Amino acid sequence: MNISYKISVFLILIGVSFQAQNLDINFDGENWWKEFQKNHQAHLYNAPYSLKYEIPHYLWKPIGSGGSLLFDGYSTYMEIEGIKIPKTFNISFWIAPRAFDNAIDNKLAAILDFASKKDSVGFKVGLLKHGQLVIQYGIGNDEKRSMNNQLFLQKNKWNFVQVTQDTQTLKVSLNGKDLLNEALDSLLIDKQFRSDDYVLTIGRNSDASGFGEKFKFNMISGIIDDISIKPLNVSDKIGIDIDSRIEQDITKYLRLDYTKFDDDFRPNYHAIAPAHWMNEPHAPLYYNGKYHLFYQHNPFGPYWGQIHWGHWVSNDMVNWKHVDIALAPERGSITPDGIWSGSAYIGPNDTPMLFYTAANDAKSENQYTSIAFPKDKRDKNLVIWEKSEIIIDKPSEYLHNEFRDPFVFKIDTKYYMIVGSGIAEKGGTAVLFDSNDAKNWNYLHPFYQTDIKKYPYLGGVWELPVFLPLPTKDGKNTDKYVFMVLPLRDAADVEVFYWVGTFDKETKKFIPDHEEPSLLDYGDFGFTGQSGLIDPKTNRSIVFSIAQGKFGKVDTYNMGWAHNAGLPINLWLGKNNKLKFSPIKELNSLRGKSIINCDNCRISKLESNLKDVTGDQLEIKLEFKAGKEKKGIVVRKSSSGNPQAMIYYDPTTNAVVFDKIQDNPERKFTPLKAPLSIIDDIKLHIYLDKSMIEIYINNEVSITDRIYFTETDAKHIELMGFDDDKKVRKIQIWPMNSIDWEYVESSK
Numbered sequence: 102m103n104i105s106y107k108i109s110v111f112l113i114l115i116g117v118s119f120q121a122q123n124l125d126i127n128f129d130g131e132n133w134w135k136e137f138q139k140n141h142q143a144h145l146y147n148a149p150y151s152l153k154y155e156i157p158h159y160l161w162k163p164i165g166s167g168g169s170l171l172f173d174g175y176s177t178y179m180e181i182e183g184i185k186i187p188k189t190f191n192i193s194f195w196i197a198p199r200a201f202d203n204a205i206d207n208k209l210a211a212i213l214d215f216a217s218k219k220d221s222v223g224f225k226v227g228l229l230k231h232g233q234l235v236i237q238y239g240i241g242n243d244e245k246r247s248m249n250n251q252l253f254l255q256k257n258k259w260n261f262v263q264v265t266q267d268t269q270t271l272k273v274s275l276n277g278k279d280l281l282n283e284a285l286d287s288l289l290i291d292k293q294f295r296s297d298d299y300v301l302t303i304g305r306n307s308d309a310s311g312f313g314e315k316f317k318f319n320m321i322s323g324i325i326d327d328i329s330i331k332p333l334n335v336s337d338k339i340g341i342d343i344d345s346r347i348e349q350d351i352t353k354y355l356r357l358d359y360t361k362f363d364d365d366f367r368p369n370y371h372a373i374a375p376a377h378w379m380n381e382p383h384a385p386l387y388y389n390g391k392y393h394l395f396y397q398h399n400p401f402g403p404y405w406g407q408i409h410w411g412h413w414v415s416n417d418m419v420n421w422k423h424v425d426i427a428l429a430p431e432r433g434s435i436t437p438d439g440i441w442s443g444s445a446y447i448g449p450n451d452t453p454m455l456f457y458t459a460a461n462d463a464k465s466e467n468q469y470t471s472i473a474f475p476k477d478k479r480d481k482n483l484v485i486w487e488k489s490e491i492i493i494d495k496p497s498e499y500l501h502n503e504f505r506d507p508f509v510f511k512i513d514t515k516y517y518m519i520v521g522s523g524i525a526e527k528g529g530t531a532v533l534f535d536s537n538d539a540k541n542w543n544y545l546h547p548f549y550q551t552d553i554k555k556y557p558y559l560g561g562v563w564e565l566p567v568f569l570p571l572p573t574k575d576g577k578n579t580d581k582y583v584f585m586v587l588p589l590r591d592a593a594d595v596e597v598f599y600w601v602g603t604f605d606k607e608t609k610k611f612i613p614d615h616e617e618p619s620l621l622d623y624g625d626f627g628f629t630g631q632s633g634l635i636d637p638k639t640n641r642s643i644v645f646s647i648a649q650g651k652f653g654k655v656d657t658y659n660m661g662w663a664h665n666a667g668l669p670i671n672l673w674l675g676k677n678n679k680l681k682f683s684p685i686k687e688l689n690s691l692r693g694k695s696i697i698n699c700d701n702c703r704i705s706k707l708e709s710n711l712k713d714v715t716g717d718q719l720e721i722k723l724e725f726k727a728g729k730e731k732k733g734i735v736v737r738k739s740s741s742g743n744p745q746a747m748i749y750y751d752p753t754t755n756a757v758v759f760d761k762i763q764d765n766p767e768r769k770f771t772p773l774k775a776p777l778s779i780i781d782d783i784k785l786h787i788y789l790d791k792s793m794i795e796i797y798i799n800n801e802v803s804i805t806d807r808i809y810f811t812e813t814d815a816k817h818i819e820l821m822g823f824d825d826d827k828k829v830r831k832i833q834i835w836p837m838n839s840i841d842w843e844y845v846e847s848s849k
Contacts, residue, residue: 126303129168130161137615142183148176148423150661151363152378158361162354163194165204165346170540171354173550174200174377176658178305178313184303186215188760189293189333190262192226195346198323199355200400200429203407203438204229205318206263210313211306212262212321214422216711217473224293226264226583227306228321229434232256236264236271236281246291248272251280253432257355258324259347261615266290271648277343277623284420303328312404315658321403329814343765352425357400359423364660366792366809369718369839370691370797371648372396372421372666374411374738378403380648381565381630382666383506386445389481389639394645395455396666397442397630403663408439410457414482414845417687420668422845425487428457428473435471435488438462438672442565444632446516448539452478456518458505461685469494470507470520470760470795471541480847489693499524499532506565509539512604519584521564528553529563529588530768533609547586549600549611551618553591559595559618567633568611569642571601571674574681576640581674582643584611585621585631591732597621597631597646601680610680614678621682623760623775627651628667628804642672643685648793651807653768658677668788668795679778681800683786692720693836702829709819715816716836717808721787724831725823727752727780732822737808739815746808748796749821750783755783757798759806767809782830 127133129292132235146156160171161163172178194212202210207229216223216239225237234252238245252275254260266285273281322795357376367373372382372394378396387393391414399410412424428440441458443762448454455473470493476485495504499522506521510530516539521533524547531548548566551559563586571581585599599621600615622628630647646667650657657663668684675681696714723734733749744763751758751774760772775798777783786797789808796804823829 106399108338116221127167127827128165128326131159133168134159136809137327140164140617141181143179143181145179147173148455148661149363149659152360152366152656152659154516155659156637160358162324163381164324164349164351164354169195169324171324171404172304173406173661174320174322175317178320181301181303184301185297185299186224186294186330187332188290189267190265190330191333192330193262194328195259195261195326196254196321196323197259197285197351197355197768198228198232198254198321200322200407200409200571201230201232202230202319202322202401202429202840203747205406206310208306208308208320209235209311210321211302212304213323214302214305214307215299216302216307217302218298218325222293222296222601223307225306226262227319228254231430231437233781234275234477236260236273240289240292242768243808244532245286246776247273249281249296251275256429257352259351260345261346261351261762265333289649298637303780316402316404318406320401324351326666334825347393353844356425357832362661365717365811366660367662368790368793370790370837371668371793372384372413372840374662374665375423375842377401378405379411380405380664381442381566381629381632382645383632384445384455384457385444385632385634385643385645386447386453387634388447389478391416391481391483393445393483394418394666396447398426400426400511402519403657403661408441410455412438417690418641418685418820419690422843424482424484424845432459434461435459435490435492436461441468442507442632443507444537446511448516454509455540456507456509458507459492465724466495466504467502469506470518477847479849482843482845482848484847488620491540493518493520493542495520495522499530500562502530503562508566508568510568510608513535515722517663518542518610519566519568521562521730523560523562523590525552526553528556529586529593531559531563531586531588531622536815546607547771549613551616556618557592558588558594559586559598559659560588562593564589565631567644569633569644569672570635571642571680572640574675578640579674581678583672583680584613584788585633585644587629587631595626595629595630601678605659606680620681622803622805623773624803624805625771625773627807641685644670644672646683646805648795648805651768653766653809653835655809655817665793675800679801682803683797683800684788684795691838693838695833695835697832697834700831702822702832704823704828707829707832711818711820713724714818714834716818717789717791718837718839719789720835720837721785721789722831723785723787723829724807725783725829727783728821730825732783733757733762733784733785733820735819735821736787736794736808736840737815738817738819739810740813740817744810744812744815748785748787752780755780757783757796757802757804759796759804761808763810773804773806773832775804788837
C-alpha cells in the first residue's frame with residue numbers, strides 16, 4: 102500500500118514574529134543552494150578534496166525528488182541560523198546511510214541538531230550504533246532519549262522518517278509505520294524551546310567529539326533529502342509514494358567517489374581506496390579467474406576508526422577495480438564493534454572463506470575469529486559476503502584482548518590457522534589451531550616464540566602473522582617457509598620481521614634456520630601490514646603491504662584520503678636458503694614506451710639524455726659496480742636542486758641510502774639505510790608514483806617511503822657519483838600508466 106505525505110519546511114525566523122514561512126530544504130543541487138543561501142542565514146561546509154584549492158566540493162546527487170546531497174561522513178554539514186522550531190511540530194526527511202557511526206562518546210550522529218548557543222539546550226534527531234534512530238532532548242548535562250529496538254535504519258536504502266510532537270506526546274514513524282509513541286514531560290518541552298539563539302545543524306552533532314582542529318565524529322555518512330519542519334497545525338498535503346522510493350537502487354550514488362581528488366600526492370598505479378582512510382590490504386584470494394584483495398577501511402573519513410573491509414578485484418594483481426564494502430560492523434553478537442584484519446582461503450567444496458577478527462566489547466575477550474562466505478559462489482566478483490555464527494575464541498594462556506589477524510594455510514590434508522597474540526612476560530607469539538574442514542578448529546599451542554629479553558624489539562604482541570612456502574625462483578617447491586610478524590607493545594619496533602625455516606609436522610611448530618629475525622623493509626614504518634597468498638596459477642608466494650602515508654604537515658582533511666597499498670612482491674628461496682623478493686612481473690603491463698634503455702652506457706651521453714627526462718610516475722632500473730665513492734641516482738629534483746631525493750650506495754656502511762634535500766619538510770626525516778650482504782654489484786629497482794617511492798635492492802632488501810615535494814618542477818633525474826666512471830652498466834626508465842579505476846557489479 103502506498104502512503105502519501107506532504108513534505109514542506111516551515112522555518113520560523115527570529116525577528117519576524119515567529120511567523121511560519123513555507124520553505125523546502127530539498128538539496129536540489131548547486132543552483133538550489135545558491136538561492137537558499139541568498140535567502141537565509143545558512144552555511145554549508147565540505148572539504149575541497151584538494152591541496153590546490155579551498156573551494157568546498159559538494160557532492161550533489163541526481164537522485165530523490167529533484168536531487169539530494171551526499172554527506173561524506175567527516176566534513177559535510179549545514180548550519181542555519183535565526184530559526185526556531187515550535188513546541189508542537191511535524192518533522193520529516195529522507196535519509197540513505199552508507200555507513201553507521203560508532204556513537205563515539207555515546208553521542209548521536211545527528212541528522213538534525215537544534216541547539217542553543219548560550220543556554221545548553223538542544224533537540225536532536227540522529228543515530229546511535231548500527232543505525233538506531235534516537236530522539237534526544239538535552240538541558241545542560243541532562244539528556245532524555247527516546248528510542249526502541251524497532252527504530253533501526255537500513256544502509257544503502259532510502260528511509261523515510263517522521264517525528265511528531267504535541268504538548269504531551271512524541272510519535273515516530275519509519276517508512277510509514279508508527280514505531281514509537283511516548284508521553285513527554287511538558288516542563289522539559291517548555292525549557293527546550295524557549296531560547297532565542299538556536300542554530301539548526303544538519304548532518305553533524307553540534308557537540309561532536311573529535312581530534313585536532315578539523316576532524317569531528319558523530320556525523321552522517323549518506324544521502325539526505327527533503328527535510329520538512331512545520332508547525333503541528335499545518336495540514337496541507339501532497340502525495341509521496343514511499344514504497345517506490347524505498348525500492349530505488351541507489352548504490353551507485355552512495356559509493357565513494359574516486360574521481361574527485363585534486364592533489365599531486367595521490368598515487369595512480371598503486372592500489373588505493375576510492376576515498377577516505379585505509380590500512381593494511383589483507384585476505385588475498387584467487388577464485389574463478391579473479392584475484393581479490395580486501396583492506397581495512399573507514400568509510401567515514403581519512404582517519405582511523407569504524408573499521409570495515411574494503412574490497413578490490415583484479416585479473417592480474419595490478420589493474421584493480423573497486424568492489425562495494427564486503428564486511429561491516431553490525432548489530433548482533435558477532436561483529437558489533439569492528440571487523441579487523443584476517444585472511445582468505447579456498448576451503449572444502451571449493452568454497453571461498455574469509456577469516457576475520459570480529460570485535461564485541463560486551464564479551465570478556467573482545468576479539469575472536471569468525472568466518473564469512475560468499476552469498477553466491479558463481480559471482481566472479483564475489484560482491485556480497487555473509488557472516489557465519491562460527492567463532493574461534495582465544496585460549497586463556499594468552500594476553501587479554503590480544504587475539505587478532507588470523508592467517509590460514511594448508512599442509513597435506515590439514516588446515517592450520519595462526520592468530521597474532523602474546524604471552525605475559527614471554528613476548529609475542531602466534532596461536533596455532535588445526536582443522537579437518539576449516540570450520541571446526543582445535544587449539545594446539547604457540548606456533549613459535551622468541552626470548553623477549555634477548556629480542557625486546559619483537560615486542561609483547563605479534564600482529565598479522567603470515568606463513569608462506571618458499572619455492573625456488575622458477576616455482577619449484579622446497580621444504581622452506583617464511584614466517585612474518587609485525588611486533589607491537591612494550592619495546593616493539595613496529596616493522597615487518599621474518600624468519601626462514603621449516604614446519605615440523607610432528608610437533609606442528611615452526612623451526613627457524615636462525616634465531617635472530619631479519620628486517621624486510623628499511624623504510625622506517627613505510628612497509629607494514631603484511632598479508633600473502635600462494636598464487637595457484639604460478640605457485641608463487643605473493644605478499645601485499647600497506648604503504649604508510651607519513652603525512653606530517655600534509656592536510657589529509659583537505660585531501661580526503663589516507664594511505665595506499667604497496668606493490669605486490671614475489672618471494673622465493675635464494676642461495677644459502679636466503680629470502681629473495683621483487684615486485685611481481687605483472688607490473689610490466691603498466692609500462693609506457695621506454696624513455697631510457699641502454700647497457701654499458703657512456704656517462705657523457707647518458708647525462709645529456711637524462712636532461713630531457715622528467716616525471717613522478719616512473720619505473721627505474723639502475724645497475725652499477727660498487728666502488729670507493731657514493732653512487733646512485735637523483736630523482737624528483739627541482740631546477741634549483743632543492744628539493745631533491747637521492748638513492749645511492751654508500752661503501753663506508755655497505756648500505757643503500759635514501760635521503761632528501763627539502764626546505765620545511767612535512768615531517769622530521771633521517772636518511773634511511775638498507776644494509777647489503779655483498780659489496781660488489783648493486784641493482785636498484787625504483788618505483789615512483791606521485792608521493793610514493795619504493796626502492797628494491799639486489800632482491801634482498803627494500804626501502805619504502807614518501808616524497809611530498811610541492812614544487813611543480815621537482816621531477817628531474819640525474820646520476821650521482823659517476824664522475825670518475827666512463828660507463829654505467831645498465832639503466833632503464835619507463836613512464837608508468839595509471840590504473841583505470843571503476844566499480845564492478847556482481848558477475849557470473
